[in-house]
Every structure is written in structure tokens, then in C-alpha cells.
Amino acid sequence: MTKKMSANKPAALLRDALRPEFYQSVTDILQAARSNAYRTVNFIMVEAYWNIGRMIVEEEQQGMERAEYGTYLIRNLSIKLMNEFEKGFDERELRRMRQFYVAYPIRGAVRPELRWTHYRLLLRVENENARTYYLTEAADQNWSTRTLERQINSLSWLLK
16 A cells, blocks of 8 residues: 555655755765866866976977977977867967976976966966966965956066
8 A cells, every 4th residue: 555655646745855955965965076076187187288298398308409399399299189189289289388397397386276277377477486476376265267367467567
């Protein structure tokens, strides 16, 4: 008899039997997991770009005529990567990766809280002390890229 009564209950009653607090706890766990996964993937890509920059610098340093070799190296690497991965590896972006490594040659200085878009903005800051300040503040204060850009633009006149 109990089975028949359960089968006859309207779907709304079964759905409402779920405590809202319980449901909220479950969704909080899932949202935190998604956020952590997203952050982890972003940082893995930042690490990859740092390593690509490192490899470009190391390869250039082996070339006899460094400036000319570096130009061809980046151009040829870009062509091959664009053929395989389609986008994100044009010459300009590879130069940014190279610049990223040059600006942050110590791997431990790269902060996992920041995305590649943060670093692209930071690379525009010529003053090394200012760049370090913005890196620290962006990571510690959890700045979005818009906030970072606004801070750089509003204080740039002070740092020249």
C-alpha cells in the first residue's frame, strides 16, 4: 500500500520535500568546484605561456645573430602553431609570452590567482616596481581585469 501512495503523490510534493538549505549546500559545493576548476585551468595556461616564453628566450640565445634569428623563430613558430591550434599563437601573442618570461624570469613570481589577461595588462606597465605593486594588489585583492586596468590607468601618471 505504501508503494501505491508514493506513486500517486504529485511531483510538486516530492520536489518540495527537499530542504532549501540542503539544496543550497549542494549547489555551493558545485559552484566552488567549478570555480576552482576554472582557476586551475587558467593557471595551467599561464604556466604554459610562461614556459613557451622561456623556451623562445633560450632558443634565441643559441642563435648566432640573435635579433634576426629571433624574428624568424617567432614568425615560423607562429605559422606552425596557428596551423595546428588555429588561434591564440600569432606573432604578437608569442612576443607577449616571451616578454612575460623576461618580466617574470622566476617561475615562483607568477601568481596563480591571476589570469593571462591580467598578465597582458601588467606587461604594459614599464616601471618594474609599479608592475610588482599591481601584481601583488591584483592577486591579494582579487581584482578583475577591469579593476586592474582602471587602477593602472588612474595611477599611471604617478609612476612615471
